[in-house]
Amino acid sequence: MKSEKYKGVRYVETKNARYKNFKKKWRAALTVRGIRWQCCYLTEREAATGYDMRLIKYGLDPVNILKRKQ
Numbered sequence: 001m002k003s004e005k006y007k008g009v010r011y012v013e014t015k016n017a018r019y020k021n022f023k024k025k026w027r028a029a030l031t032v033r034g035i036r037w038q039c040c041y042l043t044e045r046e047a048a049t050g051y052d053m054r055l056i057k058y059g060l061d062p063v064n065i066l067k068r069k070q
Helices: 044-057
Strands: 009-011 026-032 035-041
Touching (some): 009 044, 026 044, 035 044
Antiparallel strands (some): 009 026, 026 035
16 A cells, blocks of 8 residues: 555555564655665654655655755
């Protein structure tokens, strides 16, 4: 299920019994210049912030929480 609020964020359900108790359910994923990045977070907001931080690291403008007000 994709996040309705934030770009690049989605909810992850694990069907594998091995990861059944895995607490980090929100995943942020991004591909920039052929480099794939993804990370899991506890909350949707944390995942959106992580996504924005990675965009900033690659010299791009953030699109979610850290975006500048105009």
